[in-house]
Amino acid sequence: MIEVLKSIFMDVAHEFDWYKLFFSLILFLVGHFLIRLFLKSLSLVTGRLSTRQGRFVFQKFLSYGLHVFLIVGTLKVAGVDIKVILGAAGIVTVALGFAARSSVSNLISGLLLIFEQPFVVGDLIETEGRLGEVLSVDLLSTSLRTIDNLYVRVPNDILMNQRVVNYWRFPILRMDMRINVPYSESLEEIHKILNSVRERSALSLQEPKALFKVESFEENHIVVIYSVWTTRQYFSEFKGQFYKEVHNAFRQAGVSQPQSSIRMIQEEIRSKAETLKKS
Amino acid sequence: MSTEDSEKLKVFQTLLEMPSHQVFYLRFGPLSLYLAKSETELTIKWSTSNDWMDTSFSYDWPFTGILPETLLTTHRVAFSREIQSIQLTPCLGERAFVAQPFDRLDLMPGQKMKVFMSTPMSLEILDAVEGESLAEIPVFRRPLTWFGESTIKGELCFFTNIHAALREEDMPFRPHRAMTHVNITNRSSERFPIQRLKIPVHYLSLFQRANGRFITSSIDIDLESGGKIRSVQIRPPRTNIKNLTSVAAPRSKGQGGLRALKLLELLK
Numbered sequence: 001m002i003e004v005l006k007s008i009f010m011d012v013a014h015e016f017d018w019y020k021l022f023f024s025l026i027l028f029l030v031g032h033f034l035i036r037l038f039l040k041s042l043s044l045v046t047g048r049l050s051t052r053q054g055r056f057v058f059q060k061f062l063s064y065g066l067h068v069f070l071i072v073g074t075l076k077v078a079g080v081d082i083k084v085i086l087g088a089a090g091i092v093t094v095a096l097g098f099a100a101r102s103s104v105s106n107l108i109s110g111l112l113l114i115f116e117q118p119f120v121v122g123d124l125i126e127t128e129g130r131l132g133e134v135l136s137v138d139l140l141s142t143s144l145r146t147i148d149n150l151y152v153r154v155p156n157d158i159l160m161n162q163r164v165v166n167y168w169r170f171p172i173l174r175m176d177m178r179i180n181v182p183y184s185e186s187l188e189e190i191h192k193i194l195n196s197v198r199e200r201s202a203l204s205l206q207e208p209k210a211l212f213k214v215e216s217f218e219e220n221h222i223v224v225i226y227s228v229w230t231t232r233q234y235f236s237e238f239k240g241q242f243y244k245e246v247h248n249a250f251r252q253a254g255v256s257q258p259q260s261s262i263r264m265i266q267e268e269i270r271s272k273a274e275t276l277k278k279s
Numbered sequence: 280m281s282t283e284d285s286e287k288l289k290v291f292q293t294l295l296e297m298p299s300h301q302v303f304y305l306r307f308g309p310l311s312l313y314l315a316k317s318e319t320e321l322t323i324k325w326s327t328s329n330d331w332m333d334t335s336f337s338y339d340w341p342f343t344g345i346l347p348e349t350l351l352t353t354h355r356v357a358f359s360r361e362i363q364s365i366q367l368t369p370c371l372g373e374r375a376f377v378a379q380p381f382d383r384l385d386l387m388p389g390q391k392m393k394v395f396m397s398t399p400m401s402l403e404i405l406d407a408v409e410g411e412s413l414a415e416i417p418v419f420r421r422p423l424t425w426f427g428e429s430t431i432k433g434e435l436c437f438f439t440n441i442h443a444a445l446r447e448e449d450m451p452f453r454p455h456r457a458m459t460h461v462n463i464t465n466r467s468s469e470r471f472p473i474q475r476l477k478i479p480v481h482y483l484s485l486f487q488r489a490n491g492r493f494i495t496s497s498i499d500i501d502l503e504s505g506g507k508i509r510s511v512q513i514r515p516p517r518t519n520i521k522n523l524t525s526v527a528a529p530r531s532k533g534q535g536g537l538r539a540l541k542l543l544e545l546l547k
Contacts, residue, residue: 170431172430203423204423
């Protein structure tokens with residue numbers, strides 16, 4: 001591998017004219033600057049024409065394409081015989097392919113993500129137990145900003161091979177709230193209280209209608225699931241706010257809390273002990 | 280509604296020449312609005328009772344009472360020039376309204392129905408000289424709802440309950456609500472239940488009658504078999520046009536076919 005590279009370098013170096021090399025370097029720098037300027041001015045135009053993801057993909061491919069032309073042009077000006085490089089490229093590609101297996105896998109996954117679009121830039125996704133906003137879908141990895149403002153870089157082949165939950169795919173979301181209702185409380189009353197909280201909530205939707213479902217009967221309480229809908233923009237703040245409003249409504253209505261078995265036994269023992277003491 | 284009330288409602292057709300540091304107070308249904316002007320700013324304060332059945336309407340200028348500051352939301356607009364005069368204009372919602380009748384309503388096959396319904400308006404505050412919109416305040420908090428064939432495909436709308444009156448006389452007068460006349464013709468051979476009706480208020484024009492009542496353009500809907508909508512048309516109000524004052528143009532003009540296609544998803 002090293003010998004191959006060495007012979008390529010000797011062939012290439014033999015062809016070199018240092019004046020041309022210097023000129024081609026200047027040409028490359030100017031070309032790179034002009035490409036960046038062009039892409040920046042293009043973003044002002046495409047900003048109104050397409051989605052954030054579409055603009056991102058378009059600019060990435062345009063940038064790579066223009067840079068390839070620039071490199072080829074620069075090498076030609078430098079007097080480098082492109083055919084020599086292309087000829088050796090086959091051998092180098094095989095060698096690099098084995099060495100960079102994982103990068104190639106990420107690259108292919110990146111292309112699939114870009115074209116399949118299971119999520120786009122700006123979406124809120126959950127992967128590997130982390131929730132974050134998609135900042136960019138690059139060729140090798142995807143960048144996320146978590147809700148606690150951390151930067152997470154996830155290799156693309158992980159995203160292709162693992163489950164990814166996209167919270168922003170559809171415009172509305174359902175929040176399921178699990179409530180433990182003591183047996184002493186009326187389910188109809190609880191349902192009424194929850195409905196009144198939902199009607200007062202500015203962030204919940206009237207339709208689809210909220211669902212009230214008895215899930216199971218436990219030792220000390222009934223498990224109820226109350227499902228209410230909101231828009232995806234409000235999902236994060238809605239959950240906390242709704243839980244708080246339900247808690248306040250339960251307190252105002254005097255709804256008691258379910259007690260654990262240990263606590264009930266402790267209270268029973270305490271009560272018997274007091275009775276014995278008196279007697 | 281009394282003649283006195285009708286005259287009061289014409290405040291929306293007049294320009295308010297507001298001297299500095301005087302407060303203008305308006306009660307428009309559930310909305311209580313206070314406006315005060317100085318050389319460099321306009322202060323807008325408001326609160327809403329969220330009681331959609333509130334029929335209050337009054338104004339006081341200059342307002343000499345005490346402002347319930349703790350209950351008010353405040354919005355200040357700064358200027359480099361002094362605002363000469365203000366105009367208050369009711370306007371229709373920026374989204375469609377989904378109107379749900381309190382009671383079940385069916386339309387028999389081959390029959391026509393005129394339904395009178397109302398939707399809550401917002402109040403727009405304009406710089407009367409420049410014609411600039413300074414603020415837009417909904418009369419009360421409008422609940423959101425989803426209207427569509429599934430949770431994936433549909434549209435976010437505002438929600439309102441309606442009486443769905445079949446005669447205009449049965450419509451209770453609420454100054455903050457604009458009345459829309461919807462003609463539905465059932466050209467199918469099946470009974471059609473009206474469970475919910477989406478009123479695309481952002482495509483409708485707003486008018487005010489001589490008696491002060493606000494009305495919108497009318498909507499004509501033709502239904503065919505399978506509960507599908509064959510056609511939808513928006514027309515000027517079915518009332519003597521001479522007695523109408525134009526208040527606001529539609530917010531969205533639409534694009535011919537696209538507008539019709541969106542309007543076709545009106546009934547569920």
